[in-house]
Amino acid sequence: MKHATARSRPGRFVVAFSALVLLAGAALWWQTRSPDDRPPSVPNAIDAPSRQSSERVDPPRAAENAASTAHATDPTTTSANWPASLRDSEPDGAVTLDASGRVVASLELRRLFDYFLSALGERDVAAIRALLLAHVRALHGDVVAADVAALFDRYVDYQQALASMNVPPGDDLRERLARVRELRRRLLDTAMAEAFFGDEERYTEYTLDRRDVMANDALDERARRQRLDELDARLSPEQRAGMQEANTALLVDEQNRQFDALRLDPTQRQSEREALFGAEAAQRLAEADAEQAAWDARVRAYVQARDALRADVRLDGAGRDRAITQLRERSFDAAEQRRVASLEAIGQL
Numbered sequence: 001m002k003h004a005t006a007r008s009r010p011g012r013f014v015v016a017f018s019a020l021v022l023l024a025g026a027a028l029w030w031q032t033r034s035p036d037d038r039p040p041s042v043p044n045a046i047d048a049p050s051r052q053s054s055e056r057v058d059p060p061r062a063a064e065n066a067a068s069t070a071h072a073t074d075p076t077t078t079s080a081n082w083p084a085s086l087r088d089s090e091p092d093g094a095v096t097l098d099a100s101g102r103v104v105a106s107l108e109l110r111r112l113f114d115y116f117l118s119a120l121g122e123r124d125v126a127a128i129r130a131l132l133l134a135h136v137r138a139l140h141g142d143v144v145a146a147d148v149a150a151l152f153d154r155y156v157d158y159q160q161a162l163a164s165m166n167v168p169p170g171d172d173l174r175e176r177l178a179r180v181r182e183l184r185r186r187l188l189d190t191a192m193a194e195a196f197f198g199d200e201e202r203y204t205e206y207t208l209d210r211r212d213v214m215a216n217d218a219l220d221e222r223a224r225r226q227r228l229d230e231l232d233a234r235l236s237p238e239q240r241a242g243m244q245e246a247n248t249a250l251l252v253d254e255q256n257r258q259f260d261a262l263r264l265d266p267t268q269r270q271s272e273r274e275a276l277f278g279a280e281a282a283q284r285l286a287e288a289d290a291e292q293a294a295w296d297a298r299v300r301a302y303v304q305a306r307d308a309l310r311a312d313v314r315l316d317g318a319g320r321d322r323a324i325t326q327l328r329e330r331s332f333d334a335a336e337q338r339r340v341a342s343l344e345a346i347g348q349l
Helices: 021-032 062-071 105-119 125-140 142-162 173-187 191-216 223-232 237-262 266-277 279-310 319-330 332-347
Strands: 096-098
Touching: 105 125, 105 142, 105 191, 125 142, 142 173, 142 191, 173 191, 173 319, 237 266, 266 279, 279 319, 319 332
Parallel strands: none
Antiparallel strands: none
């Protein structure tokens, strides 16, 4: 199940290779863990045969099936013990196994890691790791869980390094992408980096190339159109199908920035949008503006109430945390809680 996210302003995109700074709070635990805490080394975990199975099935070995049955009763795997933001959702992503039942690095596995890491702020990385492995162990047994643990540790180490990476002043987007690509392949290895980020990196390169073509004043309209068509041919059918929507969203975002700068009222915004997109689309954008304004108001009310709880000297630390968690649960649905908790974890709320 893909996560829903609280609505944000139309067309607001995050650069594909930006740091997932949700892991900033993980550094202390990760640096102080002992070697005995690390999972067993699994050298063949991502060097397995290329044949993959996307089904969530246990390896056909009696011992592992027995282990799965035993761990299915582990209280850690019950939803009541999960972070509040995850209780009303099913884990996103999956473990992909090769023909021999070993874990293969895949985009689905990255999605599974990100699903559990979205609970940062409610649990620390050690607790999230335990929760993830209990979930995997219940489905697939100990051997697969050990493979997943090794890949998860590598992924967290990469995210921590990415969040702390110093970007030199004046570094342009291509240079940043090159730095991130090198970091991924050094800390994850080539196969895992390609599985987790390959499509994302290629689309980012396409976006940068398209930007350069559009900014090239030496090209006439015919030459520019030819270059753009050549770039579009590099995309997958799914990416090409989403291009028109993405480009429209970028145009909407730019128009919104202009509206904000000019302080246009809703009537003026509606008129400008109708001229560019038509009446029906303009109405949908007006509804999105209203939803965004309502979301902003709810967040402001939550922050005000949360800060009052933090300042309440009658509450001890545990009582204050419980009260804030209850406030968050009253104020937002499950998907919104994940978003708010993530923003709080990185100090942006």
